[in-house]
Amino acid sequence: MNDERLPGERFPALRRRGFLAATTGAAALALTGCGGGTDDKADSGSGGTPRRGGRLRAAFAGGGAGETLDPHLANLFADVARAKALYDKLADYGADLSAQPRLAEKWQSNKTLDRWQVTLREATFHDGKPVTAKDVLHSYRRIADPKQAFRAKASLEPIDLDASRARGDRTVEFVLKRPTAEFPNVLAAFGAYIVPEHAGDFDRKPIGSGPFRFVSFTPGRSAVFRRYEDYWDGAPHLDEIEFVVANEESARVNALLAGQVEYAHELNPTTARAHEGRGQIEIVRLRNSAMQAFCMKTDRPPFDDKRVREAFFLIADREELVAGALSGAGEVGNDLFGKGYEYYADGLPQRAQDLDRARALLKQAGAEKLKVTLDTSAVAAGFTEAASIFRDQAAEAGVTIDVKTGSKDSYWSDILDGGTLCCYRSGAMPIEAHISQRLLTDSTTNATQWRHKDFDALYQQAQSTRDKSERAAVYERMQRRLYTEGGFLIWGFADWILGTSRKVRGVETKAPANTLDWARFDKVWLA
Amino acid sequence: MKTAPRGTSSGGPGGLRSFVARRLTLGLVQTAAVVLLVFALTEALPGDAAVALAGDQPDPARIASIREAMDLDRPAHERLADWAAGLPRGDFGTSLTSGRPVAEYIAGGFGPSLLLAALTLALLVPLGFGLGVLAARHEGRLIDRLVSSVTLAVYAVPEFALGVLLVSVFALKLAWLPPTAVGYGTDLIGHPAVLVLPVLVLLARPVCSLSRLVRAGMVDALASPYAAHARRYGVPGARVHYAHALPNALAPAAQQLARTIDWLLCGVIVVEALFVIPGLGTVLLNAVAERDVPVVQGLAVVFGVLTVVLNLAADVVAYRLTPRAGVAA
Numbered sequence: 026m027n028d029e030r031l032p033g034e035r036f037p038a039l040r041r042r043g044f045l046a047a048t049t050g051a052a053a054l055a056l057t058g059c060g061g062g063t064d065d066k067a068d069s070g071s072g073g074t075p076r077r078g079g080r081l082r083a084a085f086a087g088g089g090a091g092e093t094l095d096p097h098l099a100n101l102f103a104d105v106a107r108a109k110a111l112y113d114k115l116a117d118y119g120a121d122l123s124a125q126p127r128l129a130e131k132w133q134s135n136k137t138l139d140r141w142q143v144t145l146r147e148a149t150f151h152d153g154k155p156v157t158a159k160d161v162l163h164s165y166r167r168i169a170d171p172k173q174a175f176r177a178k179a180s181l182e183p184i185d186l187d188a189s190r191a192r193g194d195r196t197v198e199f200v201l202k203r204p205t206a207e208f209p210n211v212l213a214a215f216g217a218y219i220v221p222e223h224a225g226d227f228d229r230k231p232i233g234s235g236p237f238r239f240v241s242f243t244p245g246r247s248a249v250f251r252r253y254e255d256y257w258d259g260a261p262h263l264d265e266i267e268f269v270v271a272n273e274e275s276a277r278v279n280a281l282l283a284g285q286v287e288y289a290h291e292l293n294p295t296t297a298r299a300h301e302g303r304g305q306i307e308i309v310r311l312r313n314s315a316m317q318a319f320c321m322k323t324d325r326p327p328f329d330d331k332r333v334r335e336a337f338f339l340i341a342d343r344e345e346l347v348a349g350a351l352s353g354a355g356e357v358g359n360d361l362f363g364k365g366y367e368y369y370a371d372g373l374p375q376r377a378q379d380l381d382r383a384r385a386l387l388k389q390a391g392a393e394k395l396k397v398t399l400d401t402s403a404v405a406a407g408f409t410e411a412a413s414i415f416r417d418q419a420a421e422a423g424v425t426i427d428v429k430t431g432s433k434d435s436y437w438s439d440i441l442d443g444g445t446l447c448c449y450r451s452g453a454m455p456i457e458a459h460i461s462q463r464l465l466t467d468s469t470t471n472a473t474q475w476r477h478k479d480f481d482a483l484y485q486q487a488q489s490t491r492d493k494s495e496r497a498a499v500y501e502r503m504q505r506r507l508y509t510e511g512g513f514l515i516w517g518f519a520d521w522i523l524g525t526s527r528k529v530r531g532v533e534t535k536a537p538a539n540t541l542d543w544a545r546f547d548k549v550w551l552a
Numbered sequence: 553m554k555t556a557p558r559g560t561s562s563g564g565p566g567g568l569r570s571f572v573a574r575r576l577t578l579g580l581v582q583t584a585a586v587v588l589l590v591f592a593l594t595e596a597l598p599g600d601a602a603v604a605l606a607g608d609q610p611d612p613a614r615i616a617s618i619r620e621a622m623d624l625d626r627p628a629h630e631r632l633a634d635w636a637a638g639l640p641r642g643d644f645g646t647s648l649t650s651g652r653p654v655a656e657y658i659a660g661g662f663g664p665s666l667l668l669a670a671l672t673l674a675l676l677v678p679l680g681f682g683l684g685v686l687a688a689r690h691e692g693r694l695i696d697r698l699v700s701s702v703t704l705a706v707y708a709v710p711e712f713a714l715g716v717l718l719v720s721v722f723a724l725k726l727a728w729l730p731p732t733a734v735g736y737g738t739d740l741i742g743h744p745a746v747l748v749l750p751v752l753v754l755l756a757r758p759v760c761s762l763s764r765l766v767r768a769g770m771v772d773a774l775a776s777p778y779a780a781h782a783r784r785y786g787v788p789g790a791r792v793h794y795a796h797a798l799p800n801a802l803a804p805a806a807q808q809l810a811r812t813i814d815w816l817l818c819g820v821i822v823v824e825a826l827f828v829i830p831g832l833g834t835v836l837l838n839a840v841a842e843r844d845v846p847v848v849q850g851l852a853v854v855f856g857v858l859t860v861v862l863n864l865a866a867d868v869v870a871y872r873l874t875p876r877a878g879v880a881a
Binding site: 082084088089090091092093100171172173174176178179244245246247267269270271272273275276279280282283285286431432434435437438439441451469470 | 597598599603604606607608609610611612613614615617618621647649650652656657660661716719723724727730731732734735825826827828830834835838839841842843844
C-alpha cells in the first residue's frame with residue numbers, strides 16, 4: 026500500500042478527523058497548579074535517569090488509507106505527531122503558547138517590525154546535508170503555493186516571500202507585508218515544517234531534520250521511525266517509535282491495557298476515571314485548553330444587541346456545563362480564549378450565572394420570550410450534551426432554545442456564516458492567532474461575525490508595538506472588550522487525556538496539544 | 553442490491569446456461585444502478601470533499617481553491633462520465649483527498665476482509681450444519697431445545713456487545729488473547745492469535761441463523777410424506793436424514809450463506825473498528841466522511857459485483873439441489 030506519487034502534487038489531503046484533531050486540540054497548560062485531582066506531573070512524567078533503548082508504540086486516531094507523511098498536509102493529531110518526529114519547525118509553542126526557538130537559533134527585527142532576520146542553528150537533515158536558509162525559503166514557498174491549499178498558508182500570509190532572501194547559509198531575511206510584532210508565532214505555525222529543498226517522495230523516503238528518521242510507513246496502519254543520532258537537540262532515548270492507528274477509543278485503551286501499545290492518545294474522561302490511580306496504566310491529563318464555547322453571531326438579531334449577548338453570558342452555568350458536557354474533565358472559562366496563555370487577561374472577574382440580571386437585560390433589549398436556534402453536531406465530544414444543557418439553562422431565563430443537530434462532516438463550514446448561535450471549540454493557539462483568524466474584519470473564520478474597525482486598529486497597534494508590556498496592555502484592552510460584549514461565550518476548557526503504560530517516563534504534562542512538548546517522543550524513555 | 557430475484561428455469565443444462573446469462577446481464581444493470589444511486593446519494597450529502605477537507609478551517613477562499621484543485625467545480629455528470637470511462641480499463645480513478653489510485657484503497661482493504669471472511673466461513677459451514685442436523689435429529693428433545701435456545705440467545709446479542717464482552721473477558725481479564733490487531737495491520741495471518749476474537753464475533757450470529765435454517769429445513773422434510781414413505785420402505789434412518797431431508801435444507805442454507813459471505817466481504821465495520829482491522833468497511837466509512845466520491849464509487853462497484861456473483865452462485869446451487877424450486881419461482 027505504498028503510494029506511487031507525491032500526494033501534494035495532486036492534492037492536499039486533510040482528512041475527516043483532521044479538524045477534530047488539529048485545532049481541536051487539547052491541552053493543557055496546567056496553569057493554576059491544576060487544583061486538586063491528579064498531580065501536575067504524573068508518575069509517568071518524571072523520575073529517574075533516562076534509559077536508552079527500546080521501541081515505543083503509540084496509538085492515535087488516524088486518517089485511514091489516505092494518510093500521508095507530507096508534513097505540510099498535517100491535519101490530524103496523528104499527522105502532527107508523525108511530522109514532529111521527522112521534521113522541525115523554526116520555532117514551536119511553549120506551554121504558554123509563546124514561540125520558542127527550534128531550528129531558528131535566534132530572531133531579530135528591525136525597528137518597524139516588518140523585516141526579521143532569522144539565524145538557523147547548525148542542524149542536519151537525515152541524509153547528512155545541513156539545514157540551510159534555502160531549505161527554509163523552499164519550504165515556506167511550497168506552503169504558500171497559490172495552487173495548493175496547505176493549512177499553514179494562511180499563517181504565513183504576513184510574509185512577502187518574493188522579497189525575502191537567504192543571507193548566507195544560515196540566515197534568512199524575512200520581509201513582511203506589515204509590522205508583525207508576533208512574527209515568531211508565524212514560525213511556529215501549525216504545519217510550517219522545514220523540508221529539504223531536495224525533498225523526494227514524502228511517503229516513501231521522507232527526509233527531515235527531526236529526532237527520528239524514516240523506516241517504514243503504511244497509510245492508516247503504522248509508521249516506524251528510528252532514532253536520528255545526529256539530532257541537534259540530542260538523540261532520542263528510544264531506539265524506535267511506532268505510530269499505530271486505532272480510531273476507536275475503546276480499541277486504544279484495550280491495546281494499552283493489554284500491553285500492545287505503550288502510549289494511547291485521546292481518551293475519554295470516563296475511561297480516565299475508570300483507570301486513574303488503579304495502577305494498571307498511567308493517565309495523563311493535559312489540562313485546560315480545548316476551548317469550549319457557544320458562538321453568537323453579532324451581526325444579526327437577536328445577538329446584534331449587546332445586551333442580549335451579555336444576558337447569554339449570564340445564563341450559562343459554567344460549572345454545570347463542565348460537569349455535564351465534559352464529564353468534569355475541564356475547567357470553567359471566562360468568555361476569553363487562551364486561559365493561562367501569554368497575554369491572557371486573568372484580572373477580569375470570573376463570570377457566574379445570574380438569571381435575574383439576564384432576564385432584566387433581555388427585557389431592556391425587548392427580547393423577552395426570545396426564541397433561538399442552537400446549531401450543534403456530533404463533530405466534537407460534548408457538543409450535543411453542551412447544547413442540551415444550555416437549552417435547559419436558558420429556559421430558566423425564559424429563553425426558548427431549539428437545538429438543531431447538523432452533519433458533522435460539514436459542520437464547521439455550515440456554522441461559519443449560517444445560523445445565529447452554535448457550539449464551537451478550538452485547540453491551543455496563541456491569543457494573537459485566535460484574534461487574527463477569528464475576530465478581525467478580514468479574518469477567514471470569523472464565526473461570531475465580529476467586525477469592528479476600532480478593534481482591527483487595536484490589533485494593528487499591538488502588532489506594531491515593540492515593547493512587550495505595552496503590547497500586553499493593548500491585548501488586555503481588546504480582551505476587556507470581548508469580555509464585555511464579544512460574541513464568544515467561552516464556558517470551559519477541556520482536559521486532553523492520554524494513557525501510558527507504567528514503564529513510560531518523560532511524558533510532559535504541561536503541554537497543550539499543538540505545542541512543542543505534546544506528542545513529543547524524543548525526550549521519552551522506557552524504564 | 554442484496555436481493556437478486558430467484559431465477560426461473562426450464563430445466564436442463566441449456567436452461568441453466570441461459571439462466572446464468574440472464575442473471576449476469578441483470579447483475580450488470582443492477583450494479584450500474586447501484587453505482588448511479590450511490591453517486592447521487594453522495595452528491596446529495598451536505599458538503600463536498602472540499603468542505604470535509606477544510607474541516608474547522610472553513611475559510612471560503614481555501615474551500616474554493618481546494619474545490620478547484622479537486623476538479624469539483626466541474627458539473628457532476630462530467631465527473632461521473634470521466635470516472636465511468638476508466639472502468640472498462642479497470643481504472644477506478646484516483647482518490648480526491650490523497651490522489652492515490654482507488655484500486656490501491658480497495659486492494660489494501662480487501663486482504664483483511666477476505667481473510668476474515670474465509671476463516672469465518674471455514675468454521676461457519678461445519679458448525680452451522682452440524683448444529684442444525686444435531687437439533688433436527690433430536691427434534692423436541694433436550695439437545696434440540698438446548699441448541700435452539702442457545703442459538704436464539706446468542707443471535708440476540710449485537711456484535712458490538714459481544715465483541716466488548718469477549719475482549720474484556722479473554723483479552724483483558726484472562727489475558728489469553730490480544731484485544732486488538734493494532735500494529736499487525738499488514739500481517740494478520742502471521743499472528744493468528746489476533747484473529748480469534750474477531751472471528752468468534754463474526755461467527756456468532758451467522759452460526760445461529762444457519763443452524764436454525766438447517767434444522768427447520770430438515771424437520772420439515774422429515775415430517776413430509778416422502779420421508780414417511782421412504783421409512784415405510786425400510787430405508788435406513790441415516791439415509792433418510794442425509795440423502796433426503798438434508799438436501800431440502802441446503803437450498804435456503806445456500807442462500808443464507810451467500811448473504812453471509814456478502815456481509816463479510818462488504819465490510820463488517822463494527823468488528824473492524826473494535827479490533828482495529830483495516831478492512832473494506834473502514835475504507836468505506838472514511839471515504840464517505842471525506843466525501844471521497846471516487847473511492848465510494850469504486851467500493852460500490854466492488855460490492856455490487858460481489859453481491860450479484862454470490863447471489864447467482866447461491867441460486868445455481870439451489871437450482872442444482874432442488875430443481876423444483878426453480879419451477880415455483
